[in-house]
Amino acid sequence: xxxxxxxxxxxxxxxxxxxxxxxxxxxxxxxxxxxxxxxxxxxxxxxxxxxxxxxxxxxxxxxxxxxxxxxxxxxxxxxxxxxxxxxxxxxxxxxxxxxxxxxxxxxxxxxxxxxxxxxxxxxxxxxxxxxxxxxxxxxxxxxxxxxxxxxxxxxxxxxxxxxxxxxxxxxxxxxxxxxxxxxxxxxxxxxxxxxxxxxxxxxxxxxxxxxxxxxxxxxxxxxxxxxxxxxxxxxxxxxxxxxxxxxxxxxxxxxxxxxxxxxxxxxxxxxxxxxxxxxxxxxxxxxxxxxxxxxxxxxx
Amino acid sequence: xxxxxxxxxxxxxxxxxxxxxxxxxxxxxxxxxxxxxxxxxxxxxxxxxxxxxxxxxxxxxxxxxxxxxxxxxxxxxxxxxxxxxxxxxxxxxxxxxxxxxxxxxxxxxxxxxxxxxxxxxxxxxxxxxxxxxxxxxxxxxxxxxxxxxxxxxxxxxxxxxxxxxxxxxxxxxxxxxxxxxxxxxxxxxxxxxxxxxxxxxxxxxxxxxxxxxxxxxxxxxxxxxxxxxxxxxxxxxxxxxxxxxxxxxxxxxxxxxxxxxxxxxxxxxxxxxxxxxxxxxxxxxxxxxxxxxxxxxx
Numbered sequence: 001x002x003x004x005x006x007x008x009x010x011x012x013x014x015x016x017x018x019x020x021x022x023x024x025x026x027x028x029x030x031x032x033x034x035x036x037x038x039x040x041x042x043x044x045x046x047x048x049x050x051x052x053x054x055x056x057x058x059x060x061x062x063x064x065x066x067x068x069x070x071x072x073x074x075x076x077x078x079x080x081x082x083x084x085x086x087x088x089x090x091x092x093x094x095x096x097x098x099x100x101x102x103x104x105x106x107x108x109x110x111x112x113x114x115x116x117x118x119x120x121x122x123x124x125x126x127x128x129x130x131x132x133x134x135x136x137x138x139x140x141x142x143x144x145x146x147x148x149x150x151x152x153x154x155x156x157x158x159x160x161x162x163x164x165x166x167x168x169x170x171x172x173x174x175x176x177x178x179x180x181x182x183x184x185x186x187x188x189x190x191x192x193x194x195x196x197x198x199x200x201x202x203x204x205x206x207x208x209x210x211x212x213x214x215x216x217x218x219x220x221x222x223x224x225x226x227x228x229x230x231x232x233x234x235x236x237x238x239x240x241x242x243x244x245x246x247x248x249x250x251x252x253x254x255x256x257x258x259x260x261x262x263x264x265x266x267x268x269x270x271x272x273x274x275x276x277x278x279x280x281x282x283x284x285x286x287x288x289x290x291x292x293x294x295x296x297x298x299x300x
Numbered sequence: 301x302x303x304x305x306x307x308x309x310x311x312x313x314x315x316x317x318x319x320x321x322x323x324x325x326x327x328x329x330x331x332x333x334x335x336x337x338x339x340x341x342x343x344x345x346x347x348x349x350x351x352x353x354x355x356x357x358x359x360x361x362x363x364x365x366x367x368x369x370x371x372x373x374x375x376x377x378x379x380x381x382x383x384x385x386x387x388x389x390x391x392x393x394x395x396x397x398x399x400x401x402x403x404x405x406x407x408x409x410x411x412x413x414x415x416x417x418x419x420x421x422x423x424x425x426x427x428x429x430x431x432x433x434x435x436x437x438x439x440x441x442x443x444x445x446x447x448x449x450x451x452x453x454x455x456x457x458x459x460x461x462x463x464x465x466x467x468x469x470x471x472x473x474x475x476x477x478x479x480x481x482x483x484x485x486x487x488x489x490x491x492x493x494x495x496x497x498x499x500x501x502x503x504x505x506x507x508x509x510x511x512x513x514x515x516x517x518x519x520x521x522x523x524x525x526x527x528x529x530x531x532x533x534x535x536x537x538x539x540x541x542x543x544x545x546x547x548x549x550x551x552x553x554x555x556x557x558x559x560x561x562x563x564x565x566x567x568x569x570x571x572x573x574x575x576x577x578x579x580x581x582x583x584x585x586x587x588x589x590x591x592x593x594x595x596x597x598x
Contacts, residue, residue: 095487097413124490134481137504147489150499196485203489 042108043068043207043237044089049103051084053096058084059271062103064256066207071229071238073248073279076258076294081271082241083131085258086209088112089239090126091119108206124151127205131212133192135184135199140176143184143195147203162202170198171228190221197228201236208232210240214247226251245295248279255282257291346576353573356566362574367535367552367567370559374566381537382552382571385452386578388541389531389548390521392456393463397520398513401467408468409475410497422472428465436461437526450532452541455548458526463516470512474505507593511586518579524550549575 044066051059059081066072066089074082084093091112093099105112112122135143144163153159163180167173172194176187184195193213200208210229214222229238229251242248248255256276260269275282275291286292315321361378368377404421412418440458448454478501486496502509527533532545533555549571557568 090488092484092488095484120490120492122490123488128484128488130481130484130488132481134479134485136482136485136500146486146499150486150489150491150495199485199489 041067044239045104045106045109046085046089047104047106049085049088049101049105051081051088051093052098052100052102054098054100056268057270059258060261062273064273064276066237066239067254068237069233069235070253071233071240071251073252073255074239074241074258075243075245075248075255076271076274077260078243079269079271080258080260082258083211084271085273086211086239086241087128089207089209090123090128091117092123092128094119124203125205126207126209127200127203128209128211129193129196129200129213132216133189133196135187135192135195137183137185139181140184140187140195141180144198144202147199151203166198166202167195169201169228169232170194171224171231172198188221190217190224193217193221193225194228197225201232205236207237207239210238212241212243215243222247245283249283252279255279257282257286257288257294259290259294349569349572349576352566352569353571356570357573361570365535365537367547368563369535370556370561370564372561373563374570376563379549379552379567379571379574381535382547382549383574384537384539385531385547386521386549386575388452388539389455389459389527389546390517392453392541393459393520394513394517396456397460397463397516398467401464401516402471402509402513404464404468405471405475406497406502408472410493410501425465425468428461429469432525433458433462433523434525434528437529440526441529445530449543450530450545451543452531452538452546454530455527455546456541458530459520459523462523462526463520466516466519467513470516471505471509474508474512475501477508478504503593507590510589510593514582514586514589518582521578521582522550522575524554527551528554549578 042065044064046062046064046066049059049062050057062081062085064072074086076082087093088101088105089107089112093101101113107122107126111117136146138146141163144166145159148159148162153162164173164177167176172191175191176182176195179186184192187195193216197208197213214225217225226247229240232238240248240252254277257274258271259274261272262269275286275288282291283295286295292298356374358378362383363380364378365380365384366377367379367381404425408418408422412421437458440454440461444454444457482500482504483496486500491499527548528551531548531551533547533551534545535547538544538546553568553571553575556564556571559565
């Protein structure tokens with residue numbers, strides 16, 4: 001648990017400001033922002049988290065630590081709460097009526113669910129890419145420039161620079177550079193998903209959450225997005241939910257395996273975190289028999 | 301099975317005769333008949349109005365005033381005051397009802413959620429849609445005209461009350477069609493609710509909102525009953541909608557068509573055609589605007 005002063009200092013970083021400064025460490029106030037990355041490794045500390053939708057407990061007892069500049073994969077069967085946990089990390093669950101989080105979710109030391117924390121400030125740092133590509137019905141350019149614009153960037157030159165850089169990072173620039181004025185909905189599925197990634201990267205988030213980003217895509221588009229993830233992980237921390245175990249082994253550094261607990265009395269299902277560790281270990285030397293059954297294909 | 305008995309090669313791909321085919325043909329015939337039944341009154345109304353109205357319409361008919369007395373023949377004077385009055389009244393009603401209705405629908409759909417207030421507003425707005433227009437006229441008559449005076453503004457209040465629930469309902473339907481993932485995409489970039497609404501939801505729905513509003517305007521422009529008690533229907537032009545009695549196209553049709561004089565009745569046909577053309581132009585505008593705004597959604 002944190003001391004009250006830590007809480008105040010940490011929370012103040014996530015309350016809404018026009019241009020939020022980089023979060024500073026709460027224990028070593030002298031540390032400069034550029035040294036900060038080396039000084040601290042964990043991005044998310046999730047402790048004993050349970051998530052409820054009204055009275056229904058969707059996920060329970062999740063504790064894990066997400067590390068900086070790594071790709072963390074959440075795997076598990078349908079209904080095990082992977083997506084629910086992912087959406088807790090940038091407070092997207094706030095948008096669901098009746099959703100409630102118990103336990104402690106800390107982002108770089110600051111409690112994400114603290115009293116004065118603004119979900120808007122949280123989401124500016126922790127971006128999200130969704131399962132189905134959801135480009136806005138605007139031009140390709142306006143799609144990418146959307147985030148910077150709502151954060152107050154209106155300088156044309158800077159916006160051009162951001163759009164080009166983000167599209168480059170998302171490996172989409174060469175395909176769309178001649179038709180930036182065309183609708184974002186005119187792109188193919190894989191291109192649209194990379195556009196959504198570019199849109200997320202344009203606000204220069206600290207963390208990118210990805211909710212089954214390749215489930216609607218063919219293998220070639222999937223490969224392009226996996227390469228892109230490996231490419232950008234030196235600058236971002238990535239958490240990805242995937243149904244595809246091969247994908248988890250291909251891209252992730254750490255893997256969390258979730259499973260479903262069935263309550264016989266009320267006939268409800270609750271997700272639990274079974275095992276969390278280096279991807280290599282989860283897939284080749286799991287300590288829990290359920291993980292082993294899942295990764296070897298005997299279940300799920 | 302059929303393929304075995306038939307001499308031709310390959311399976312029989314014809315629709316087999318029987319109850320299923322009969323049902324299908326009956327349904328087709330029914331639809332064609334219904335279409336013809338729908339089209340008959342429509343064509344008949346349009347044909348009659350155009351045939352009787354076209355000969356009287358001219359620029360001076362549309363602009364000159366005051367409206368001549370009923371005994372005057374059709375080629376004397378025009379309905380300029382009624383055109384002006386309709387423009388004043390409908391513009392005022394639009395300025396009141398459309399922003400309020402759109403904002404109301406945004407509240408219902410984006411902010412109110414499943415709360416008691418939102419459901420109450422939605423319910424009463426639906427009830428208001430069913431209120432007869434003459435009742436709306438009486439309502440404004442008793443709360444406004446009795447205390448102040450007959451004026452274009454009073455007419456606009458009555459028409460605004462009629463338009464409001466229509467605008468709320470059509471906007472609400474359009475906002476419901478905006479897919480939730482679009483909202484989430486915007487929230488995930490750190491947008492506030494107001495931003496999401498203004499920069500993503502409204503642009504995605506604007507085509508439908510505008511065409512819904514234009515249909516409500518066209519509807520209101522043709523209303524007669526609520527104006528009977530509110531503007532008094534005079535024959536002279538009144539450029540000030542806030543003071544003094546006014547006139548409008550539909551109430552002019554009513555006044556002229558119920559008179560026994562041939563000139564007045566011809567004027568009524570001409571006025572009716574004018575009104576239909578206005579409605580037609582608004583519909584076309586609605587189509588163009590919808591297409592223009594949805595160019596990014598395809």
